[in-house]
Amino acid sequence: MKERLRDYHGKRDFDRTREPEGRAGAAGAEPRFVVQIHDASTMHFDFRLQVGDVLKSWSVPKGPSGIPKDKRLAVPTEDHPLEYEEFEGVIPEGQYGGGTVIVWDHGTYEPLSHDREGRSVDFAESIEHGHATFRLHGSKLHGTYALTRFRGDEDESWLLVKKAEGRAGGHGAPDPRRARSVRSGRTLSQVAADDREK
Structure with missing residues (x-):
């Protein structure tokens, strides 16, 4: 796990940020996911799936959509520790990712990846090969999603x-400034105000 979190540790000063260092690493019976809203230099959603002992992470500028076939750009970021699923607070200015974070949704997921013959494929392998299918069981997000890698002009996305x-239906991503945390019921501005009071 230490090797997989090398980038994560290299970008943070844990004497200044309250983000988890990732020393625990105990995985539960079912793999977890979390979607955090992050008001950093640009507002975005962080989509994280537990794969083994880390959270594989993507920055999703417009947030995940509940509307079928609605495509959302997802840019990979460094792996995060499992404890990050619970992180909510303010990353200090001057630190990597400085800004306010809330947990918009979290829950478990079912890996559904398979090969062309319909046989199940190890989920970590499917991520490595650039296409993973999974069913989310969250407080807000439900249903089957797919992550598919493509190569753009500059970076892998x-x-x-x-x-x-x-049934048809579903909702797009929420207004991030009005969205509430599934953990605390607070908005980004309320989390930031509580942090200033401390």
Whole structure:
């Protein structure tokens, strides 16, 4: 795990930030996911899936959509420790990712990746090969999604897409400034104000 979190540790000064260092690493029975809203230099959503003992992470500028076939750009970021699923607070100015973070949604997911013959594929392998399918069981996000890697002009990027299934409907991503944390019920501005009071 220490090797997988090398980039994460290299970007942070844990004497200044309250972000978790990632020393625990105990994985539960079902893999977890979290979606955090991050008001940093640019407002974005961080989409994280537990793969083994870390959270594989993508920055999703417009946030995940509950509308089938609605494509969302997802830019990979460094792996995060499992404890990051619970992180909510303010990353100090001058630190990597400085800004306010709330936990917009979290829950478990079912890996659904398979090969062309329909056989199950190890989820870490499917991420490595650039296409992973999974079913989210969150407080806000439900249903089957796919992450697919493509290569753009500059960096490797992915698309996060909800699959069409069952009844039609679904909602796009929320207004991040009005969205509330699934953990504390607070908005970004309330978390920032509470941090200033401390």
